[in-house]
Amino acid sequence: MTELxxxxxxxxxxxxxxxxxxxxxxxxxxGAVDIERSxxxxxxxxxxTSSHIGERLVAQITDFALSQREFELVMVGLVRSTxxxxxxxxxxxxxxxxDELLSGRADFAAVHQxxxxxxxxxxxxxxxxxxxxxxxxxxxxxDVTATxxxxxxxxxxxxVAPRLGVSLGVITCDAAGVPVADNSxxxxxALHLLEHVDQEVGDRILGEALRIARRRVVVxxxxxxxATSCHxxxxxFDIAALRSMGEQIGVPxxxxxxxGGWLVLDTSDVLSAV
Numbered sequence: 344m345t346e347l348x349x350x351x352x353x354x355x356x357x358x359x360x361x362x363x364x365x366x367x368x369x370x371x372x373x374g375a376v377d378i379e380r381s382x383x384x385x386x387x388x389x390x391x392t393s394s395h396i397g398e399r400l401v402a403q404i405t406d407f408a409l410s411q412r413e414f415e416l417v418m419v420g421l422v423r424s425t426x427x428x429x430x431x432x433x434x435x436x437x438x439x440x441x442d443e444l445l446s447g448r449a450d451f452a453a454v455h456q457x458x459x460x461x462x463x464x465x466x467x468x469x470x471x472x473x474x475x476x477x478x479x480x481x482x483x484x485x486d487v488t489a490t491x492x493x494x495x496x497x498x499x500x501x502x503v504a505p506r507l508g509v510s511l512g513v514i515t516c517d518a519a520g521v522p523v524a525d526n527s528x529x530x531x532x533a534l535h536l537l538e539h540v541d542q543e544v545g546d547r548i549l550g551e552a553l554r555i556a557r558r559r560v561v562v563x564x565x566x567x568x569x570a571t572s573c574h575x576x577x578x579x580f581d582i583a584a585l586r587s588m589g590e591q592i593g594v595p596x597x598x599x600x601x602x603g604g605w606l607v608l609d610t611s612d613v614l615s616a617v
Contacts, residue, residue: 346495349419350429350502358420363387363413365420378407378417385409387417391425396432397439398449398475405573414573433499434506437478441507444475453602454534454563455479461561461607464529469518469548470536474500474511481511488512488528490521519547523555531556534563535603538576549592553610560608566600580604 347360356367363385371377371390378387404417426432443449447456455476462485468477471489473496480487481504491497494515501513516522518536531552537545552560564585570576582598585606589596595609 346493347415347419348495349423349433349499352429353423355427356424358423360416360420361412363416363420365389365417365424367391367424376403376421378409385413385417387420389421389424391421393426393435394439396422396425396436398443398451402450405571409573411573411575430502430506433503437473437475437503437507440473440475441478441482444479451475451535457601457605458532458534458561458563459483461559461605462530462532463558466530466532467521467523467528467555469521469531469533469552470539471500472496474504474513476532476534477511478504478507478509481509482507488514488523490514490516490518492517519544519551521551521555525554526557527555529556529558530561531559532561532563534561535565537562538564538567538570538578538580541577549588553592553594553608556608556610558609558611560606560610562606562608563603564606565603 358365362383365387368388368390371388373390373392374395376387376389378385400418400421404414409417422432422436423429426435444452444455458476459479465486466480467488467490469490471477471491474489477487477489489500489511497513497515504511533548533552537548564580566581567579570579582600582604585598585604589598589606592608595612597607599605
């Protein structure tokens, strides 16, 4: 599967990639999105305006029965077919999303608010995806670095951040192998990342987080009865699973529930013992 170039040229009001075509329609109701299958192809028509493209679209598109790849293609197509100029399209998406997250209107807002209350000092965020949480922290004066396996997503974040007046670090890497020194930041965050990987990879990610963090590691996961496949989830968690993870790691930890589950690991004792 080829890397998706979110900034690639496209026709005005129309975006096509792989099996997905997204078209802006002036005849549709404002804010409406319709997705139809034709053989193996997806045809998406919408009446979105620049005010509609943002994080709240995620919940709207999740209601359609899409694969993870189709979900990604539809989301990118909606952004790109709504605002014509590529960088301005994504800057609009980022501005709207940050406004929705900071104001509490987006579904994920409570998770970001809680995570911000838990970080201390400099921060490295694992599996940042679009990078909304690192942008939130950077806008509040934190020294923060975003990381993600997707080079295209990190390139997009690095391109758009200056348009938002925000400065942050960006690293393209696997969360299980981050090219930074031991004990190089105060806090490592992994927000809704572990549900995307199996236990073996998840354990390696936690080991990497413990290696990097001087003071604490903050992990957040959704509590689901079934893994949400269109978002790339492959396993589920509950309080007992988080508590077991904390016990196995062997450092002081706290577990609780707030819009999902939280595992906070205290690494300061580990550093002082070295």
